[in-house]
Amino acid sequence: MKYFYLVWSNMKRRKLxxxxxxxxxxVAFLLFGLLCTIKEAFTAGxxxxxxxxxxxxxxxxxxxxxxVSYGTRIEQIPxxxxxxxxxxxxxxxxxxxxxFFGSFSVDPERFFSxxxxxxxxxxxxRAWLSTRTxxxxxxxxxxxxxxxxxxxxxxxxxxxxxxxxxxxxFDIVSVYDxxxxxxxxxxxxxxxxxxxxxxxxxxxxxGWYMVRVTDADRVTEVxxxxxxxxxxxPHETKTESxxxxxxxxxxxxxxxGAILIAILxxxxxxxxxxxxxxxAQSVRERTEEIGVLKALGFSNVLVxxxxxxxxxIIATLGxxxxxxxxxxxxxxxxxxxxxxxxxxLPAQNIVIGVVLVLGLGILTGILPALRAMHLQIAVALRRxx
Amino acid sequence: xxxxxxxxxxxxxxxxxxVGERKGxxxxxxxxxxxxxxxxxxxxxIAEGFRAAMTISGPDDVALVxxxxxxxxxxxxxxxxxxxLIGTAPGVARAPDGPLASAEPFVMxxxxxxxxxxxxxxxxxxxEKAAAAxxxxxxVIEGRMFELGRNEIVAGAGAARSFAGLDVGHKLRVGQxxxxxxxxxxxxxxxxxxxxxxDAAVLQPAYHRGESFQSVFARLTSADAFDxxxxxxxxxxxxxxxxxxxxEFLAEQSTMLTGFIRGFGIFIASLMAxxxxxxxxxxxxxxxxARTREIATLRALGFGAGPVIGSVLLESLVxxxxxxxxxAAxxxxxxxxxxxxxxxxQTFSQVAFSFAVTPKLLATAVIWAVTIGFLGGLFPxxxxxxxxxxxSLRET
Numbered sequence: 001m002k003y004f005y006l007v008w009s010n011m012k013r014r015k016l017x018x019x020x021x022x023x024x025x026x027v028a029f030l031l032f033g034l035l036c037t038i039k040e041a042f043t044a045g046x047x048x049x050x051x052x053x054x055x056x057x058x059x060x061x062x063x064x065x066x067x068v069s070y071g072t073r074i075e076q077i078p079x080x081x082x083x084x085x086x087x088x089x090x091x092x093x094x095x096x097x098x099x100f101f102g103s104f105s106v107d108p109e110r111f112f113s114x115x116x117x118x119x120x121x122x123x124x125x126r127a128w129l130s131t132r133t134x135x136x137x138x139x140x141x142x143x144x145x146x147x148x149x150x151x152x153x154x155x156x157x158x159x160x161x162x163x164x165x166x167x168x169x170f171d172i173v174s175v176y177d178x179x180x181x182x183x184x185x186x187x188x189x190x191x192x193x194x195x196x197x198x199x200x201x202x203x204x205x206x207g208w209y210m211v212r213v214t215d216a217d218r219v220t221e222v223x224x225x226x227x228x229x230x231x232x233x234p235h236e237t238k239t240e241s242x243x244x245x246x247x248x249x250x251x252x253x254x255x256x257g258a259i260l261i262a263i264l265x266x267x268x269x270x271x272x273x274x275x276x277x278x279x280a281q282s283v284r285e286r287t288e289e290i291g292v293l294k295a296l297g298f299s300n301v302l303v304x305x306x307x308x309x310x311x312x313i314i315a316t317l318g319x320x321x322x323x324x325x326x327x328x329x330x331x332x333x334x335x336x337x338x339x340x341x342x343x344x345l346p347a348q349n350i351v352i353g354v355v356l357v358l359g360l361g362i363l364t365g366i367l368p369a370l371r372a373m374h375l376q377i378a379v380a381l382r383r384x385x
Numbered sequence: 386x387x388x389x390x391x392x393x394x395x396x397x398x399x400x401x402x403x404v405g406e407r408k409g410x411x412x413x414x415x416x417x418x419x420x421x422x423x424x425x426x427x428x429x430x431i432a433e434g435f436r437a438a439m440t441i442s443g444p445d446d447v448a449l450v451x452x453x454x455x456x457x458x459x460x461x462x463x464x465x466x467x468x469x470l471i472g473t474a475p476g477v478a479r480a481p482d483g484p485l486a487s488a489e490p491f492v493m494x495x496x497x498x499x500x501x502x503x504x505x506x507x508x509x510x511x512x513e514k515a516a517a518a519x520x521x522x523x524x525v526i527e528g529r530m531f532e533l534g535r536n537e538i539v540a541g542a543g544a545a546r547s548f549a550g551l552d553v554g555h556k557l558r559v560g561q562x563x564x565x566x567x568x569x570x571x572x573x574x575x576x577x578x579x580x581x582x583x584d585a586a587v588l589q590p591a592y593h594r595g596e597s598f599q600s601v602f603a604r605l606t607s608a609d610a611f612d613x614x615x616x617x618x619x620x621x622x623x624x625x626x627x628x629x630x631x632x633e634f635l636a637e638q639s640t641m642l643t644g645f646i647r648g649f650g651i652f653i654a655s656l657m658a659x660x661x662x663x664x665x666x667x668x669x670x671x672x673x674x675a676r677t678r679e680i681a682t683l684r685a686l687g688f689g690a691g692p693v694i695g696s697v698l699l700e701s702l703v704x705x706x707x708x709x710x711x712x713a714a715x716x717x718x719x720x721x722x723x724x725x726x727x728x729x730x731q732t733f734s735q736v737a738f739s740f741a742v743t744p745k746l747l748a749t750a751v752i753w754a755v756t757i758g759f760l761g762g763l764f765p766x767x768x769x770x771x772x773x774x775x776x777s778l779r780e781t
Contacts, residue, residue, distance in 0.1 A: 016670060020663040027660040031653065038649075060560040061493040061506060063459065063733065090460070097456065158460035236560060238495075251503040252728040252735065263424055267657055270420035274664035277413035281671060336645075 003302075007309045014282065018314065021278045025318030025360065026325075028271040029353060032264060033326020036349035039260050041340035042253070044182045045246035048117060052216040054223050055245040056083070057208040059236040063088075065205035066235050068196075071107075074209055077229060079222040081214045084110035085206035087195070091155035091168070091188060093145065101141055103155065103188035104207075105195035108136070114212045117179045124149070124174035132194045134173035138185030142175045144337050149175060155188075161200045168198065186341030210242070268356070276364040279311045283368035290372050291380025304373040311365025312358070319357030323350060392692035396683065397699045400672075404700070407672055414668035415704050417661035418757055419712030422750045424657055426716035428650030429749075430740040432643045435727070438543070438738030439639035441575045443632025445608035447519060448476075450601040450618060453625045457638065457732050458491045458599045465596040467624055471603065474621075476614030478604045480518065486603035487516035490588050493734055494559050494581075496548040498726065505726070507548055508580045508734045509538070509559075511588030519604045520577060528553040528568030533584050536591075539568040541578035543737025547726035551581070562591045576635055579726070579737045602631065638731045658757055665761025669701050673769040680769050681777035690770040697766035698759065705758020706751070713750050717742045 011018050040047075056074065058064035065087075074083040084107055091103035108128050112120055120128075120136060128134045137147060147153065154167040162168050170190050178185045196203055213222045223239040230237045240248075283290075290303060298306075327345050334343035404411050450471050455461035463471075468488040471477075478485040490511040495504040514533065517523045531537035538557065545551040550566075557564045564583065572578045589595065605611055608630075615628040629637075673680070680693060721742040729736045 017667055020667045020670075024660040024663040027656055027663070031656045031660075034656075035653075059495075061495050063493050063506070092456075156454075158454060158456040161454065232561075234561070248503040248505075251498065251501045252505050254725060254727045255501070263428070263653060266420050266424050267660070270417050270657070270664075271660060274413045274417050274660070274667070277410050278667050278671075281410060 003306060003309075007306055007313065010282070010286070010306075010310055011313065017278060017282065021275055021314055022318040024271055024274055025315055026322040028267055029319040029322025029357065030326050031267055031322075032353055032356065033323050033345055033349070034329065035260050035264055036353075037326065037330045037343060037345045038340065039257060040182070040344065040346050040349070041334070041342050043246075043250050043257070044184060044342035046243055046250060048180065048182050048184075049241070049243035049246050050117075050212070051241075051243070052213050052219070053114070053242040054211040054213060054219060054226070054239050055208060055242055056211055056226055056237050056239045057245075059227075059238045062208065064235075065202065065207060066209070066237065068192075068204050068206050070230070070235070070237075071206075071209065073229065074211060074226060077222065077225050079213050079215065079218050079225065081212045082110055082114055083209045083211045084114045085192070085209050087192070087205075087207040088159070089155075089188075089190075089195070090157050090159045092157065093153065093155055095156055099145070101144075101186055101188055103157075103190070105192045106189050107192050108134075108189075111189065114210055117183045118176045118185075119179050120174050120176040124176075127173040128191070131171055131173050132191060133169060133171045135170040135188060135190040136174040136176050137172050137189075138187045138341075139175060139177050140184075140186045140333070140337055140341055141188060142172075143333075144186075147172055147175075149173060160195070160202070162198050163200050181344050182342055182346070184341045186337060211239075268360075272360065272364060275311075275314070275360070276367070279307075279314070279364050280368040280371075282310075283307055283372055287375065287380050290375055291377050294375070294377045295381065300373045303375075304369045307369035307372050308362065308365040311369075312361030315357050315361030315364065319353070319360065323353045323357070389689065389691060392688050393695045393699075396688065396692055396696035400676075400696050400700045401703065403676075404704075407668075407675065410668045410671055411704055414661075414665045414701075414761070415708030415711070417664035418705050418708035418754050419715065421654055421657045421661045421757065422709045422712030422754050423716040423719075425650065425654035425753060426713055426742055426746055426750050427720050427740075428653060429647060429746055430716070430720045430723075430742045431725075432646035432650065433743050433746060434723075434725075434738045434741035435646070435736065436636075436639050436643045437741050438574060438579070438736055439576055439635045439729075440632060441573060443575070443630070443635045444521060445611070445630055445632055446605045447521070447631040448603045448605055448611060448614055448628050449631045449634050450603070450626050450628045451599075453627050455627075458489075459493070459733065461599045463488065463598045463601060463626070465598075467626065468598055468601055470621060470624055471601045471618055471626070474603075474614055474617045476605045476610035476617070478606045480515065483515070484603070485515050485519050486601055487513040487519050488585065488598040488601045489513070489516070490585055490592070490594050490597070491599040492588070492592050492594075496550060499547060499549050502549070505548065506728070506734045507544060508732075509588070510580050510582050511585030512582050513585050515604075516582070516602065519602045520572060521604070522573035522575070523570055523577065525568045526571045528566075530570075531567055531583055534587065535584070536562065536564050536587060537567045538564045538581050538583045539570050540566060540581050541737070542569055542571045543578035543726070544581055544735075545569045546724055547579075547735065547737045560591075574739075576736065579735060638729065641731050642727070642729055654753070658753060662757050662761055665701060665705065665757055666764065668704070669697060669762050669765035670768070672700070673697060673765045676769075677772060677777045681772060681774045684774050685778065693770045694766040697769050698762040701762025701765075702755060702758045705754045705761070709751050709754025709758075712754070713747050716750075717747070 087105040089103040093099035151172045153170045226239045330345040334340050451461040472484040472486040493506045494509050496507045498505045540551040555566045720740045723740040726735050726737040
């Protein structure tokens with residue numbers, strides 16, 4: 001600890017340079033934290049997928065519908081515990097295309113038992129079961145539009161017009177929460193019976209089924225059995241695990257992971273170079289003093305450690321501040337809830353960030369430190385003579 | 386004035402000649418700026434390419450008609466009778482055998498992406514025989530066009546590039562139908578290239594669509610005829626439809642994704658630019674600090690403060706331009722023409738496109754580089770000019 005003062009004084013001798021270096025490290029890690037948050041936002045569906053759940057959809061395309069009667073048939077297949085159907089409603093609030101969110105018609109009783117990640121109080125569940133026009137709304141969505149229980153919400157749907165061209169009206173009976181931080185609570189769920197009776201066409205059709213199996217180890221087998229049951233019917237199915245389904249969805253957008261990693265590499269390479277150069281320069285300028293230190297009896301290892309300590313302190317201060325700010329921003333919630341409903345910085349990314357901070361400190365300091373260590377006293381002292 | 390310029394020129398040249406002695410820090414600043422430029426150009430070229438693919442094929446004299454209340458082709462339905470009425474509306478160009486209008490059923494099928502093997506939503510469009518004449522810029526580049534009445538399909542060049550199984554001669558099984566892929570067509574790089582086409586009359590029964598269509602594409606007699614055409618179809622009491630110019634419709638359908646990518650790219654590049662600015666400031670401050678005595682000597686010899694400031698600024702600008710040019714060149718080499726396909730959330734379907742590094746993008750990037758160079762040089766330059774001569778001369 002007694003050498004800390006020495007390191008600190010060295011950092012203070014060019015305050016401007018030290019602060020600028022600190023700031024660039026800070027920016028790099030702020031960017032790192034935010035990019036990790038964005039990546040998580042895109043891939044949240046994959047990491048929260050239930051291991052014991054399957055998605056059954058029309059083989060030709062997700063947008064083609066399946067008969068509602070498939071539900072009972074799926075539940076008769078051995079290994080299936082329960083099946084709930086979802087239908088994409090495409091609801092739009094106040095006729096503003098930007099007021100768009102995920103809205104689905106479901107069977108309320110089965111819905112919450114298959115999706116334990118949505119947490120709903122019992123009284124709200126009962127209210128939904130007894131209100132035909134009732135809707136369960138996720139927390140983020142309720143916050144986005146300032147909705148609360150008891151509100152009556154009119155929605156229009158370009159896919160499912162209501163008989164007689166009227167708007168659909170829903171009564172909010174529940175605001176559900178997510179069981180975990182990465183649970184998407186931007187959904188709007190309402191009852192299938194109300195929907196089926198009101199729609200102008202398409203009675204008896206649903207979008208896809210979410211299936212819970214009795215044994216998570218048998219998902220592949222059960223998926224095959226489901227597809228086989230409907231083979232050669234007018235509505236052939238494609239069944240896959242929820243994880244694979246979500247992964248496929250993300251892949252539709254493109255390889256987001258690869259793009260973000262490419263950007264991050266560019267950022268880190270740049271910062272490494274800029275910081276490394278600054279530290280190297282400040283050590284070069286002190287050649288003479290390092291000579292004096294060595295002449296006073298400082299060991300080679302101690303000199304190495306002093307320089308490394310300096311670079312590590314800069315990396316740590318700047319890096320942790322950047323990660324901290326990114327974390328703080330992610331706490332504030334998504335700036336664009338319509339596109340990225342889930343918005344948080346996962347713990348494992350914070351760990352990676354910390355490792356990178358330490359790595360950056362050592363990497364930027366090691367060359368100048370080795371140079372200082374190998375410096376010969378006589379040469380160093382004579383430099384300006 | 387001439388004297389001032391001569392002073393500026395001589396100090397700047399002197400400075401630049403000594404860059405070699407500070408190559409480490411000069412390189413760091415230049416690389417920092419090139420990183421910003423590369424990321425900026427790289428990310429925004431995605432948005433540019435996507436927008437270009439969506440809008441390039443929408444000439445002003447082609448109209449698109451959808452059902453009222455539909456937000457895209459997927460959610461629109463038109464009956465045979467409505468289609469007939471639209472075809473006879475004023476402003477629609479006519480060929481000897483009927484109006485230049487094509488009523489088109491439109492569905493989505495799943496095909497695996499060539500790059501990842503995972504399923505993607507690919508649009509399958511049924512067209513009538515006027516379709517190619519309506520679009521105008523369509524030509525078959527491999528194989529041949531499908532024959533009317535047969536289970537044959539042709540794939541757009543972008544779709545063929547992006548999705549597995551879209552090769553000429555390949556038989557594609559979709560649901561319970563088999564399709565022979567007989568040709569690949571190009572549509573001038575536009576939206577149609579991401580689609581698969583077949584005969585409308587074959588597609589309808591295959592997808593239980595009866596006599597219904599999703600949209601009507603019509604070539605107008607001229608771009609000016611659009612207003613009359615729109616008024617005629619929207620005021621006809623037998624029709625509940627809306628009409629768009631095809632180009633405007635496509636532009637509107639690409640706003641969400643291009644807006645998102647642009648916002649994202651500018652955000653990332655701004656943060657990086659901040660980091661690079663700190664790097665440039667550091668470099669120029671140390672450049673000035675290392676030359677304290679030289680600058681003081683020059684000032685003692687009678688050089689003005691202006692040329693000293695100007696010379697430091699110029700050096701920083703030169704570094705920024707070199708770095709920016711390198712970054713822009715790297716981004717151009719790496720990204721221009723890069724083939725990709727992504728999901729357009731507004732249509733829920735895949736769009737195949739190429740990244741486009743446009744001249745405008747490069748110009749903007751160079752402006753960013755110059756701005757960073759200017760700011761990075763300005764403050765060190767002012768410090769250089771303000772150093773007290775007597776003290777600086779004594780500095781060791």
